Amino acid sequence: KCKERLKSMENMVESKENESQRNPKEIWLFLDEFNTSPDIGWFNELICNRSLDGVKIPDEIKILAACNPYRERKLNKQENEWFGRDHLAQYAYRVFPLCETVKAHLWQFGSLPDLDERQYILEMIKNRKKELKRHLQTAFDNEVPFIVDKICKSQAFVRTKLQDVATVSLRDVDRCLKIFIWLVNKNFTDDIRQCLVISMGVCYYYRLKANEREEYQKVITKDINFLENLKRERDIDRTNGGIKGDIICIIYLHYHDDSKFFVLVGDPGTSKTLSFQILKKNMCQSEIANFRKRLKKESIDLKALHVVSFQCTQNSKAFRIQERWDQAMSHSDDKLIKLLLLDEIGLAEHSKHSPLKVLHYLLENPKISFVGLSNWPLDAAKMNRVIVHQIPNDLDNDLKAIGEAIYKTEHTNLQQTHVDMLMEVFKELHKQISEQYILSKSKDNWLGRRDFYALIRHYMHNPVPSESFQGIMRNLGGCRDPQFQRYVAEILESVSRKSATE
Structure with a gap:
C-alpha cells in the first residue's frame, strides 16, 4: 500500500x-x-x-x-x-x-499536562453547547464547571487503574460528551446531572474492575450520589431474567449517531456472548416493538438490529474482517441498525497477520455499529478507540443466581438443600483447581458457569444428588488427572457426610 x-x-x-x-x-x-x-x-x-x-x-x-x-x-x-x-x-x-x-530521528511527542488537558476538556464541553436544543442551553451553561470537574476526575482516576496511561485520552472525553448530549436532547431525564452520570458510567465506570468501581464511586460521589443514579437506569427492565450493565451500555451506544464501537472484556463464562444473544433476540425485527414497550422509553427511536458476525481466531486476516464490515454496510434497509460482531476478538490480536489494524481505519468515521467480545484487554491502541465494559468475575453470586433462577422457574424435584449441596461441591472443586494447581497449569476458569448450569439441569430430571453422583461426575469429573480425581472423591465424601449429618 x-x-x-x-x-x-x-x-x-x-x-x-x-x-x-x-x-x-x-x-x-x-x-x-x-x-x-x-x-x-x-x-x-x-x-x-x-x-x-x-x-x-x-x-x-x-x-x-x-x-x-x-x-x-x-x-x-x-x-x-x-x-x-x-x-x-x-x-x-x-x-x-x-x-x-x-x-536518531525520533522526537518525543509527550502527553498533555493535567492543566492543559483540563483546558482542552473545557473547550470541548463549550463547543458542544450548539448541539443542544435552545431551551436546554441555559441550564447547560450553569452546569459546565460541574461537568468539567467530574470528567477531569474520571480521566485522572481511570488512567491510574488501566494497563497503560495511554488507554485513556481525549477520545474518551469526546465519546462521553457525545452520549451526554444525546441523552439531554432526547429528554431522557429532566436532570442534566443524571445524563452526565449515565454517560460517565458507560465510558468510565463500567471499564473498571469491581474493587476499582467502588473507589471510583467514592471519588465521584462528593456532589452527586453516583451509584444510586446509575442504578436507577440499570434497573430499567429485567428482560429474560436480568439485563446487565453491558446490555444497557450497548443499547445506549447504538441508538445515537456517533459512538458506535464497544468491546466487552471478561473471563470465560462471564456471560459476554449470552448478554449479546439476549440483546439480539429482543431487538430483532419481530420483537423490537415488544422490547420498546418493556423499556417504557417510547421517546427513544429504538430500531431493530441486523447483525453480521465474525468468529476471530489466531489465524484471522484483515481482509476477512473488511469483508464482514462491507457485508454489514451493504444491507439496504436503513430502518435497521447494522452491527458487526467480532467474537473472540482477543485471539485475532495475536494473529501474525495483524488483522485488527484495519479497525483503526474503519472506526474513524463508522457508518455501522461494532461490538467485540474478548477474554482479555486488547492493546492500548485499540482500547483507546472503543468504549470498554469490563465484566467482573463474581462467581459465587452468579452461582447463587443461577441456582435460584432454575429452581424457581422450572418444574423439578430439587430442593433448596440439593441446590446448596451442588453449589458447595462446585465452589470447593473450583477453589482446589485454582489454588492447588492440581492440573498441569493454573486453570482459574477451567470450571465455569456453563458447567454449573449443566449440572443443575441434569439433576432437574434425574435422581437428586443425595441419591446419585452421576451428574457431578459427568459435568465436573471429566479430567483424568489422578490428583484431580482424588480431590473429587474427597470433596464428594466430605459433602456426603455433611448431608447425612444434617
Whole structure:
C-alpha cells in the first residue's frame, strides 16, 4: 500500500514538472504507527535514506512518520498463561524494535499536562453547547464547571487503574460528551446531572474492575450520589431474567449517531456472548416493538438490529474482517441498525497477520455499529478507540443466581438443600483447581458457569444428588488427572457426610 501511494505521488511530481519548469509544491507522506509493521527495515530505508528499494525518491516528497511508544505491559498470571509466548504482548502497544538509524530521528511527542488537558476538556464541553436544543442551553451553561470537574476526575482516576496511561485520552472525553448530549436532547431525564452520570458510567465506570468501581464511586460521589443514579437506569427492565450493565451500555451506544464501537472484556463464562444473544433476540425485527414497550422509553427511536458476525481466531486476516464490515454496510434497509460482531476478538490480536489494524481505519468515521467480545484487554491502541465494559468475575453470586433462577422457574424435584449441596461441591472443586494447581497449569476458569448450569439441569430430571453422583461426575469429573480425581472423591465424601449429618 505504501509503495502504491509513493508511486502515485511520484507520478504527480513528474506531471507537475512537465507542466512547468518551476519547482512543484511539496507533497507530504504521513506514515502512522510504522513500528507496528514487521517491515521495519523497509521503513528505515524510506525514512532515513529517502530511497525505496534502492531508488531515490523525489525531493518534493516529504516524509513524516509516527510510532507508538515502547512501554512494558503488566501481565497478570492469567494473561501470562494465555499469551506469555507472544513477544509483542509484552508491551502496551504491539510494536517491533526500531532500527538504530531511525532512533536518531525520533522526537518525543509527550502527553498533555493535567492543566492543559483540563483546558482542552473545557473547550470541548463549550463547543458542544450548539448541539443542544435552545431551551436546554441555559441550564447547560450553569452546569459546565460541574461537568468539567467530574470528567477531569474520571480521566485522572481511570488512567491510574488501566494497563497503560495511554488507554485513556481525549477520545474518551469526546465519546462521553457525545452520549451526554444525546441523552439531554432526547429528554431522557429532566436532570442534566443524571445524563452526565449515565454517560460517565458507560465510558468510565463500567471499564473498571469491581474493587476499582467502588473507589471510583467514592471519588465521584462528593456532589452527586453516583451509584444510586446509575442504578436507577440499570434497573430499567429485567428482560429474560436480568439485563446487565453491558446490555444497557450497548443499547445506549447504538441508538445515537456517533459512538458506535464497544468491546466487552471478561473471563470465560462471564456471560459476554449470552448478554449479546439476549440483546439480539429482543431487538430483532419481530420483537423490537415488544422490547420498546418493556423499556417504557417510547421517546427513544429504538430500531431493530441486523447483525453480521465474525468468529476471530489466531489465524484471522484483515481482509476477512473488511469483508464482514462491507457485508454489514451493504444491507439496504436503513430502518435497521447494522452491527458487526467480532467474537473472540482477543485471539485475532495475536494473529501474525495483524488483522485488527484495519479497525483503526474503519472506526474513524463508522457508518455501522461494532461490538467485540474478548477474554482479555486488547492493546492500548485499540482500547483507546472503543468504549470498554469490563465484566467482573463474581462467581459465587452468579452461582447463587443461577441456582435460584432454575429452581424457581422450572418444574423439578430439587430442593433448596440439593441446590446448596451442588453449589458447595462446585465452589470447593473450583477453589482446589485454582489454588492447588492440581492440573498441569493454573486453570482459574477451567470450571465455569456453563458447567454449573449443566449440572443443575441434569439433576432437574434425574435422581437428586443425595441419591446419585452421576451428574457431578459427568459435568465436573471429566479430567483424568489422578490428583484431580482424588480431590473429587474427597470433596464428594466430605459433602456426603455433611448431608447425612444434617
